[in-house]
Amino acid sequence: MAKIVKIAEGTYRPGSNNIGDVVAIHDDNVELGSAYDTFEIVNIEGVTAEEVREELQKTAINIMETNIDGRSIFQYEKDGKIFEVDKRPQYAFNLAELKQADVLNNSKDEKLIILNNTKSSNIELMEATEVVEERIG
DSSP: OOOEEEGGGOOTHHHHHHHTEEEEETTTTTTOOEEEEEESEEEEEEEEEEHHHHHHHHHTTOOOEETTTTTEEEEETTTTEEEEESSSSSSSOTTTTTGGGGSSSSOOOHHHHHHHOOOOHHHHOOOOOOOOSSOOO
């Protein structure tokens, strides 16, 4: 069983993280103590932590950092366009839409599909500017 640890109201810090950000992914042999009480934990039976990580990484967005005039610029490509953001997100993925009830009575494959359909990349949640002239590379 995979345990997905997500930011919840008690751990939300505006400007630093978002509700639903994936903080950690553990297998069921990892004991989550009281330090995790303020996080939302989604347990996915029949799926390992590694399988969850692999599913998330399938569509990970590569963030490129470059230095322009002494300032760090973060850029990513999507749909053939280059976008620029001011900072790298603290957490790569957000699963705010994933709820425990969504993954209770499904097959392993269905659970991975649900996971894939409810995830978003945090870089896409940030305010971004489309770059007309490509700067990456």
